[in-house]
Each structure stands twice: as C-alpha cells, then as structure tokens.
Amino acid sequence: GESVGLHLPTLSVQEGDNSIINCAYSNSASDYFIWYKQESGKGPQFIIDIRSNMDKRQGQRVTVLLNKTVKHLSLQIAATQPGDSAVYFCAEIPSGGYNKLIFGAGTRLAVHP
C-alpha cells in the first residue's frame, strides 16, 4: 500500500531554520489538543499538548500556540534538524469525549541540509 502522507501538504525547510506547522480544528467544544509526529513505518509519537485554558505552551525546541477565536493551532519547531523530518498531526479531544482523538489531515515536514 501507499506510505503514510503520500498526498499530504509538505513544508520544506533548511536545517537550522525554524518551522511552523498550522492546523485548523473543527470543534469549538474541544478542550484538549495534542501534536503528534509520525515517522515512516511508525505509530504517532506524542510531542506536546495544550489545554483550552492556555494559549501557549513550550517544550524542548517546540512551542504550541492555540487561538480559540479562529480555532487554530500551530506547532513551532526551533532550529529544525534532519531528525524532525516526519508527518505531523494535530488532534483534538472534545470535552466529555472519553479521550477520543479527532485527527487533522497532517503535514509533511521535509528538512534539507
């Protein structure tokens, strides 16, 4: 079968640059959001999360921004490295949803030396 992400939008960046991956979520009642990284042949790997009572959260080299007014989520990766090349998914959990994730379509990040 086809590999994951074959038809996904691609963000190409140079090694060392900052990357910004955007996501529009669908449910205004969602109160928890997660970014996942998926490498070829692997399952999604947790990167960072944010709750709806926050608008920014920082991790190691990553920052997530949440704009509830326009239902927009972004993931910023500082000093992008070749190992960051993967497909990135945002996911939302509507309140009262038993932790059921609703995934966005994904963005492929390609890091060039």
Added chain:
Amino acid sequence: NAGVTQTPKFRILKIGQSMTLQCTQDMNHNYMYWYRQDPGMGLKLIYYSVGAGITDKGEVPNGYNVSRSTTEDFPLRLELAAPSQTSVYFCASSSRVNQPQHFGDGTRLSIL
C-alpha cells in the same frame, strides 16, 4: 518498558477471511483505542474501551469487533475481510481523560 505492542506487523488476507489483530500494553492504562489510517489521511477511531469489560463504537466500527477481558489486552477482530479494510491499524492507550495517547507501531493489513 515496551509500551503498546501490536502483532502482527504485516498481514495479507483474502476477501472473506477473518483475523484478530493483537494489542497489549504494560502501562496499566484504563483507556485503549483502535484506529485505522488510510493513505494520506489522519487516524479514524474504530472502537475504544474505558476499562476491562467496557467497549464502545468509534467513528468507523462497521466490519470490526473488539473485546476487553483484561486491562492489558484489546484485540480487534475482522470478520469477512473486505478490500475496503486494507489499511494500517494502530492501537493506543492512555491513563485517563485529557492525557496523551501512546501508540503502537501498527499492523499493515492488505486484503486482496
């Protein structure tokens, strides 16, 4: 710490055959989930469980069944396999609501 383990990693089935995809986790998580991922798409929820003995349908449950007899195991059963079930299947678990889900590495299933 193995996390979430899925077997088999790959399988080819003929139309009409049945099989069980295995999933086990060693993190003592109550919540477990089955997703499918079609090419170029995000994951869609098939079934989920909030504890042993409790299961419920997700977004795309038709053609699948699950059981949850123990906290650790959450097998997914395909009855009468159809080409539309060709996909990559992921199992995940989480400790409670509003906590990240941890994923296995998937089972790649082709039905011919």
